[in-house]
Amino acid sequence: MGIRTRLMKQRVMISLSYLSILLTLGILGAVIFFTFLNGIKSWNLAFFTEAQKFPLNPRQGISHAIQGSLILSLTASAIAAPISILAAIYLTEYADERLRESFDSILDVMASTPSIVVGVVSYILIVLPLQGFSALSGAVALAIMMMPIMTRACEDALMSIERRYREAGLALGLHKWRVSLSIILRMAKGGVLTGFALAFGRVFGETAPLLMTALGSRTFFSGFFEPVSSITLLIYEYSKSPFEIWIDIAWGASLLLMLLTLGINVSIRLWMGKKGG
Amino acid sequence: MGDIKLRVRNLDAWYGDNHVLKNINLDILSRAITAIIGPSGCGKTTLLRVINRLHETVPNARVRGEVILDGKNIYDPDVNPVEIRRKIGMIFQQPTVFPHLSIHDNVAIGLKLNGINDRELLDKIVRKSLREAGLWSEVEDRLWDRATDLSGGQKQRLAIARAIALEPEVLLMDEPTSALDPGATSRIEALMTNLKKDYTIIVVTHNIQFAARTADYIAFLFNGMLIEYGVAQEILERPKEKLTERYLLGEVDLERWL
Ligand SMILES: Nc1ncnc2c1ncn2[C@@H]1O[C@H](COP(=O)(O)OP(=O)(O)OP(=O)(O)O)[C@@H](O)[C@H]1O
Ligand SMILES: [Mg+2]
Numbered sequence: 001m002g003i004r005t006r007l008m009k010q011r012v013m014i015s016l017s018y019l020s021i022l023l024t025l026g027i028l029g030a031v032i033f034f035t036f037l038n039g040i041k042s043w044n045l046a047f048f049t050e051a052q053k054f055p056l057n058p059r060q061g062i063s064h065a066i067q068g069s070l071i072l073s074l075t076a077s078a079i080a081a082p083i084s085i086l087a088a089i090y091l092t093e094y095a096d097e098r099l100r101e102s103f104d105s106i107l108d109v110m111a112s113t114p115s116i117v118v119g120v121v122s123y124i125l126i127v128l129p130l131q132g133f134s135a136l137s138g139a140v141a142l143a144i145m146m147m148p149i150m151t152r153a154c155e156d157a158l159m160s161i162e163r164r165y166r167e168a169g170l171a172l173g174l175h176k177w178r179v180s181l182s183i184i185l186r187m188a189k190g191g192v193l194t195g196f197a198l199a200f201g202r203v204f205g206e207t208a209p210l211l212m213t214a215l216g217s218r219t220f221f222s223g224f225f226e227p228v229s230s231i232t233l234l235i236y237e238y239s240k241s242p243f244e245i246w247i248d249i250a251w252g253a254s255l256l257l258m259l260l261t262l263g264i265n266v267s268i269r270l271w272m273g274k275k276g277g
Numbered sequence: 278m279g280d281i282k283l284r285v286r287n288l289d290a291w292y293g294d295n296h297v298l299k300n301i302n303l304d305i306l307s308r309a310i311t312a313i314i315g316p317s318g319c320g321k322t323t324l325l326r327v328i329n330r331l332h333e334t335v336p337n338a339r340v341r342g343e344v345i346l347d348g349k350n351i352y353d354p355d356v357n358p359v360e361i362r363r364k365i366g367m368i369f370q371q372p373t374v375f376p377h378l379s380i381h382d383n384v385a386i387g388l389k390l391n392g393i394n395d396r397e398l399l400d401k402i403v404r405k406s407l408r409e410a411g412l413w414s415e416v417e418d419r420l421w422d423r424a425t426d427l428s429g430g431q432k433q434r435l436a437i438a439r440a441i442a443l444e445p446e447v448l449l450m451d452e453p454t455s456a457l458d459p460g461a462t463s464r465i466e467a468l469m470t471n472l473k474k475d476y477t478i479i480v481v482t483h484n485i486q487f488a489a490r491t492a493d494y495i496a497f498l499f500n501g502m503l504i505e506y507g508v509a510q511e512i513l514e515r516p517k518e519k520l521t522e523r524y525l526l527g528e529v530d531l532e533r534w535l
Binding site: 096167172174175178189 | 329331334336359360361362363364366367369371373375376377386387390391436439440443
C-alpha cells in the first residue's frame, strides 16, 4: 500500500470519528433542546406545589411525584447504605483475597442486571407476600440496585487506605472492628459518600423497578405500605394519556428529572475534582 | 539491675516460608532502655511486632515460642491480643498520624475509642501527653488543626504522645529518629530518657551513636539470630563476638564472620 493511500485512509478514519462525535453531541443537544422547549411551558408555581388533579383543571402539578421520588430514593439509600458498608468492611478487612474477588465478580454482575429484572424479583419477593404494591417494595427494589454500586465504591475507598493506619489503630489496643468502623471507614469517608451519591443518581431516574412495586399514585405519600408516585412513573403515565395538559406536564417533569440527574452528577464531579486537587 | 519486665523464650517467627527470627532468648529490664541494633532486614521490626502481637495480623505470618510479660506468656490461648496491645504501646518506623483528625484528637483517639468520654479528663490527658512528648509548646495554639500539616519530627512526637496517652507499661519504638535531623533527634533522646522513669522502652535503631547515648542495654541481631546482648557500654566498648565488633566498625559484608 502506497503512502498516499495510507494517508487517505487515515484522513477518512479521522473524519468519520469526528462525524460520529458530532452526531452523538447533536443527538444529546437535540434531546436537551426539545425537552427544554416542551418542558419549560408547563413550569409554573402550581407545577411545583400542586398534586395531580382532573385533566380539565389547569392548576395541577407534580409535587406528589417529587415527594415520592425523594422518599423512594432516600429510603432505598437508608436500606442500602448500612448493608453496603458492612459488606464492604467484611470483604476488605476480614475476607481473604480470593473470597473478595469472587464477591466482586458477583457484585459486578448484580450491578449490570437489567432494572426490569430487579423489578420482577422485588415483585415476587415483596409485593406478592405483602399482597399489594407499596412504597416499601419500591424502595427495596431501588436498594437492590444501589447495593452493588455502593458496596464496590466502599470497597475501593477502604482499600485505598494504607495498611499502616490499620496497624496504628490496632497498636492502640483497639479491636479490629473498632479500627475498621471508627478509623478506617472515617478516613475513607470521601470515597464512600461519592459512591453513595453515584448510586443515588443512578436510581433516581429509574422507572422499570418501580412499575411493579411502587406502582404510582395520584396523591401524596400515605404510608410505606401504600403505593406512591415518582417523577418517572408520572412521566410514564402522563405521556401515554390522551390529555394535552398531562402530556405537557410529562415534558415538564422530564425537564426537571434531567436537570436533577445532571445536577447530582455534576456536583459529584466537582466535589471529586476539589478533593483530588 | 532492675526487675525483668519481659522474657522472650525460644522465639521463632516466619513470614510464609521466610524464617525471620530464630530461637531468640532475651530478658528486657523494667524502666530501662533496651536498644535493638543490626543490619537492615535482620528482623528488628519483626521482633517488636512479635512482642505486641501485631505480627500475627499479617497474612501467613507465624510465631512459635514465648513472650512472658510480668510472668504471663502473652501467647497463651487465654490471652486477648487486644489487651496486650493496650499494655504495650508502639511507635512505628514511618510516623503515622491519622490524617482525618486534629492534633488533639490524634492523641485522644485511643482513649475515646476505649470508652473515655469525659471532655475535661481527655483534655487533661492530651495536654499531659503532648508535654511529655515534648510537642506541647509547638502545637498548643493549634490543637484543632489537622495533624497532617506537622513536620516529620513533630508527627513522630505526636505518635509518641498518642501512645503514652494510654499509659502503656512497655513502649516499643521502631527507629524513631530515622527521618529526623539532629535537633529533632536530640529532642527524642531527651524525651526517651525522661520516659524511662515510667516505662520500659525497647527501641530499634540503625544509629550506633543514638544507641550509645540513650540505651542501657543493647541487643545485636543478625540474620534473625540474637548474636550478643548485654549492658550497652560493654557491648559498644568490648563486644565478645567478632560479628558484633565488625558490625560496630561499620563493616558491610558480615556473613564471613558468622
Ligand atoms: N510483611 C512482610 N511480609 C513478608 N516478609 C516480610 C514482611 N515484613 C518483613 N519481611 C521480611 O522479614 C525479614 C525481617 O524484616 P524486618 O522488617 O523485621 O527487618 P528490620 O531489621 O526491621 O529491617 P530494617 O532495618 O530495614 O527496618 C526481611 O527479610 C523482610 O524481607
Ligand atoms: Mg525495620
